[in-house]
Amino acid sequence: MKTLNIVLLGAPGVGKGTYAEILSKKYKIPHVSTGQMFRDAIKERSELGKKVESFITKGDLVPDDITIDVIKERLKEEDCKKGFLLDGFPRTIPQAEALEKMRKISKVLNFVASEENIIERLSGRRTCKKCGAIFHVKNIPPKVEGICDECGGELYQREDETPEAIKVRMKEYNRKTKPLVDFYKKRGLLVNIDANYPFEEIEKIVSQCEMALKK
Numbered sequence: 001m002k003t004l005n006i007v008l009l010g011a012p013g014v015g016k017g018t019y020a021e022i023l024s025k026k027y028k029i030p031h032v033s034t035g036q037m038f039r040d041a042i043k044e045r046s047e048l049g050k051k052v053e054s055f056i057t058k059g060d061l062v063p064d065d066i067t068i069d070v071i072k073e074r075l076k077e078e079d080c081k082k083g084f085l086l087d088g089f090p091r092t093i094p095q096a097e098a099l100e101k102m103r104k105i106s107k108v109l110n111f112v113a114s115e116e117n118i119i120e121r122l123s124g125r126r127t128c129k130k131c132g133a134i135f136h137v138k139n140i141p142p143k144v145e146g147i148c149d150e151c152g153g154e155l156y157q158r159e160d161e162t163p164e165a166i167k168v169r170m171k172e173y174n175r176k177t178k179p180l181v182d183f184y185k186k187r188g189l190l191v192n193i194d195a196n197y198p199f200e201e202i203e204k205i206v207s208q209c210e211m212a213l214k215k
């Protein structure tokens with residue numbers, strides 16, 4: 001099988017993490033999420049965790065040099081030999097340029113959904129105050145409304161997941177990501193994936209990815 005070195009792009013709430021998990025199983029390549037790596041490092045209180053904690057808790061981007069080093073090490077691991085699905089990296093042009101020097105990118109899947117759809121998905125999310133588990137009023141409803149299935153904690157809507165906050169986040173995302181989209185478009189690597197399908201029709205989104213990766 002050919003090597004699949006894939007970059008995933010998409011606004012918060014577009015469902016990127018879910019598609020990444022499905023593609024990871026299908027192609028047997030790891031889902032490499034910088035967000036997850038940083039959260040794990042903070043939990044483990046590792047050297048890296050100490051370095052990135054202040055940026056993450058403030059909601060700032062982790063500086064390029066730290067992020068690039070982390071990815072460089074991760075991509076050297078055995079499980080990345082046949083490829084990988086990069087999620088959350090690159091975020092900036094210097095990161096994209098550094099990545100180009102590490103590995104040849106096969107495709108960049110850019111998940112696109114309308115503002116209404118993203119608002120519906122994100123504003124339906126409910127998070128457990130106690131354990132952080134995530135539910136969705138429509139797609140993943142808890143057994144008892146407002147109560148966490150896992151621990152019985154109270155569910156709430158995060159401040160950054162109200163419709164007003166989502167609009168601001170999307171504008172910000174589009175502004176920051178535009179240069180990256182252009183960067184990969186210029187190299188002929190960008191494929192837009194229409195992610196405007198309801199949760200039940202997720203297969204329609206996944207099959208577009210499969211088509212793109214065949215080429």
Ligand SMILES: [Zn+2]
Binds near residue numbers: 129131148149
């Ligand atoms: Zn809970």
